[in-house]
Amino acid sequence: MANLQKGRVDIVAVAKAANVSPSTVSRTFNHPDLVNPATRKKINRAIQRLGYIRNRAAQTMHGKRSGTIGLVVPTINHAIFAEVIQAFSDSIDKVGFSLLLASHGYDLDREYAMVRKLLEHRVDGVALVGLEHSDATARLIEQQKTPALAIWNYAQDSSLPCVGADNRLAGRLATEHLLALGHRNIGLIFPKTDGNDRAQHRLSAVHEALAKMGVSVPDEHESETPYSVSQAKQAAITLLTEQSRPTALLCGNDVIAQGALFAAQSLGLKIPDDLSIIGIGDFKGSADVEPGLTTIRIPAETIGKLAGERFTDYITSDDPAPFRICCELERVVRGTTTLASIGCVANSGV
Amino acid sequence: MANLQKGRVDIVAVAKAANVSPSTVSRTFNHPDLVNPATRKKINRAIQRLGYIRNRAAQTMHGKRSGTIGLVVPTINHAIFAEVIQAFSDSIDKVGFSLLLASHGYDLDREYAMVRKLLEHRVDGVALVGLEHSDATARLIEQQKTPALAIWNYAQDSSLPCVGADNRLAGRLATEHLLALGHRNIGLIFPKTDGNDRAQHRLSAVHEALAKMGVSVPDEHESETPYSVSQAKQAAITLLTEQSRPTALLCGNDVIAQGALFAAQSLGLKIPDDLSIIGIGDFKGSADVEPGLTTIRIPAETIGKLAGERFTDYITSDDPAPFRICCELERVVRGTTTLASIGCVANSGV
DNA sequence: AATAGTATTGCAAATGTTTTCATAAATTCG
DNA sequence: CGAATTTATGAAAACATTTGCAATACTATT
Known part of the structure; x- marks a missing residue:
């Protein structure tokens, strides 16, 4: 047959x-x-x-669209981006595009190499995470006139079209929540900020918000950790066994916050009575830990979906109009934060 | 300039x-x-x-390799596959290949569509998760003579080359661990098994191992749940508030096990004293929850890396020899399992 | 110095499509 | 019923490369 x-x-x-x-x-x-x-x-x-x-290759060669969109992320491995990738993939798939995926491990030179590689495949567009990229990358995209999109971050003056959230605002919201609960002795655990404008923006906004209230963070209450639950847990243990323990921990993202939560539990601290913890992101799982993690929700799925829809529109449109979309943040209060109690304050300094 | x-x-x-x-x-x-x-x-x-x-498209057209490899996974979103995808991507990137990624949401018809789509792009090879695929998919691959690879599962008689682990063994190891600790009243929480041979193999091996010891599982101690921490948590709560609570929970994967752990904690149960929990997978994060999750480790990263290396070899080789690689499982005992104590047994049936 | 290689380059055909233009057939209209 | 459209198809050029073959220039050998 x-x-x-x-x-x-x-x-x-x-x-x-x-x-x-x-x-x-x-x-x-x-x-x-x-x-x-x-x-x-x-x-x-x-x-x-x-x-x-x-044979799409033959079509492509003829000048038709290749039907592929490149997506370059820092890492696939971790909760954060997995969700956007999924949503983006589904979204572009609906209109017939395929996803060429590459990751660079937070190395902007590797990001350049990846974009180049995707361009060799004649992707119809390339989406990058964040707004900070090397000059070489920017030049490459500009020169090739390949449609490009920044996802995850929003800035009203971004050079690329973007779909994302305001990370400064996220940092500010998290800080204000802790401040409103009466916390003044706050510890900070953040990832490294080079080549990572998300973390950078969040952290600087946190400092600003803190400064505005006249709160300062001593060096030993500020910790830097790679992006992993277990390493964050270690960092948190170190920080929490300092001379004077803070009454609240503000974490650069939910993965770190989970690490901090587990650290506190392993030290026998009662959450949230002994220590409040807030994260940023609201990743899958943050709602389910015990107690549920208070966080500033970044709508990853919405971002991915919207990004896919708008970008494919943009690519297939005859006269594409640049766009910038700011996705709403949401403060999600769960079980890991509470009022800075007298007892809690008394507890510090021991 | x-x-x-x-x-x-x-x-x-x-x-x-x-x-x-x-x-x-x-x-x-x-x-x-x-x-x-x-x-x-x-x-x-x-x-x-x-x-x-x-322009790779032009090269491709000339009959040269396209330099792309397709990977079709059930879902990108969840911890399990994210890790393999990352390792696979890195691995093929090293030898100059790019990754075309697609997901099908555990729907074998959609899997067929995805493979077809990738074939249109003239991928140099296509990797699928698991060994169970629709006939149409098998025919397609056969007919096009596109190199194909099954990852995640291992079977000595697989029709496709494969790199993966023995899921039956995983199920057996988990069961034997619980049995060895003296548990006889065991609850099972698994994902749906259609179109998911991993879950299928694990579950049937569990039943066999249990039967061999004369242990049976009453219907109300066997629960099916989608692949999500929160839904697993719900399912576990239901199961744990049954008439007679089991002394141990064997979960189809670590995501479900985490859900079960959080469920138990929210019910005020002491883990592992009141309830032992074992998972399968050892996903990122399983080591870090409190207490650490006992599980059967499936080496996702090794699988992804090895799969990438062997597959690109296979593709670029002049006379490719089919291969099947079985990656070792490892029992990882952490804090969520312990001996079935008298107290614990007495506790059941209440 | 003549011969036989060897190293370097160019020419042209081939790859699998899409699309413009032209042609032929069928339909509509007055 | 003939002219004017409309519909359906084919021929051929174009897309950006790669590669077999042929040609040329250079080197080594006797």
Whole structure:
């Protein structure tokens, strides 16, 4: 039955089998309305019979779109980006695009290499995480005139179109929540900020908000940790066993906050009575730990979905209009934060 | 300085700028040893100056490899696959391949569609998760003679080359651990098994191991839940508030086990004294929850890395030899399991 | 110095599509 | 019924590369 071709079966093989010209076969795919329904049927039968699969590479070469979109993320491995990647992938898939995915491990030079690689594949567009990129990357994108998009971050004056959230605001909201609860002795655990404008913006906003209230953070209450639950846990243990323990911990993201939570639990601290913890992100799982993690929610799924929709629109549009979309943050209060109690304050300094 | 071309800059533009023929430029990329070092230098300068970027689509069309590998996973979103994807991506990147990623949400028909889509892009190979796929998918791969690989699962008689672990063994090991600790009243929480041979194999092995010891699981101690911490938590709460509570919970994967852990904690149960919990997978984070999750470790990173290496070898080899690699499982005993105590047994049935 | 290699380069064909233009057939209209 | 459209198809050029073959220039050998 199945007519197994040893040699490649291409559009002309189909044409021959259906007794038409290659042009007609091509048209059946690209402008079906221009070909007689009867002929179309004949052709479709031939396609079926031969097991023909269109060759996007050949299309691409002809100047048509490649049907691929490149996405370059710092890391795939961790909760944060997995969710955006999924949403972005689903979103572009709906309109027929495929996802070329690359990661650079927070190294902007590798990011450049990855973008270049994607450009070799003639992606129809390339999406990057964040707004901070090397000059070389910016130049590359500019020069090739490839549509580009920044996701995850929002800035009203971004050079690229963007879909994301305001990380400064996130930092401020988290700080204000702790401040409003009466905390004045606050510890900070953040990831490294170079090449990571998300963390950078959050942290600087935290400092500003703190300063505005006249609160300062002693050095030993400020800790830097890589992006992993276990390493954050270690860092938190160190910080929490300092001379004077803070009454609250503000963490650069939810992964770190989870690490801090586990650290506190392993030290026998009661959360939130002995220590309040707030994260940023609201990743999958943050709602489910015990107690539930208070956090500033960044709507990863919405960002990914919206980014996919708007970007494919942009790419396929005749006269594309640049856009900037700011996704709403939301303060999600769960069980890890509470009022800075007298007892708690008394507890510090021991 | 930068010679911004408005029109596309292609290999002939470079050739012109370097005063050589296009063939020579092409050779500079593909067989550098065949071209005079001096000429090569001239050409490289021209490439730099014009900002030329190779067009893989055109290469592909010529019959060369496309330099892309397709990976189709059930979901990107969750901890399990994120880790393999990362390792696989890094691994193939090292030898110059790019990753086309697609997900199907545990729907084998969508899997077929995704594979087809990747084939249109003329991927040099396609990697699938698991060994169970629709006939259509198998036929497609067979017919197109595209190298294919199954990752995550291992079976000595798999039809595709595979790199993965033995899920039956994983199920058995988990069961035996609980049994060895004296547990006889065991609850099971697993994901749905259709279109998911990992879960299927694990669950059937669990039942076999249990039966061998004459242990049976009453219906109300067997629960099915989607793949999410929060839903697993719900399911676990339901199961744990049954008439007779089991002394141990065996979970189909670590995400479910985490949900179960949080459920138990929210019910005020002491882990592991009141209830032992074991998972399968050892995902990122499993080591860090409090107490640490006992689990059967599936080495996701090793699988991804190895799969990438072997598959690219296979693809680039002149006479590829099929292979099957079984990655070792490891029992990781942490804090969520302990001996079935008298007290614990007495506690049940209440 | 003549011959036989060897190293370097160019020419042209080939790859699988899409699309413009032209042609032929069928339909509509007055 | 003939002219004017409309519909359906085919021929051929174009897209950006790679590579087999041929040509040329250079080097080594006797």
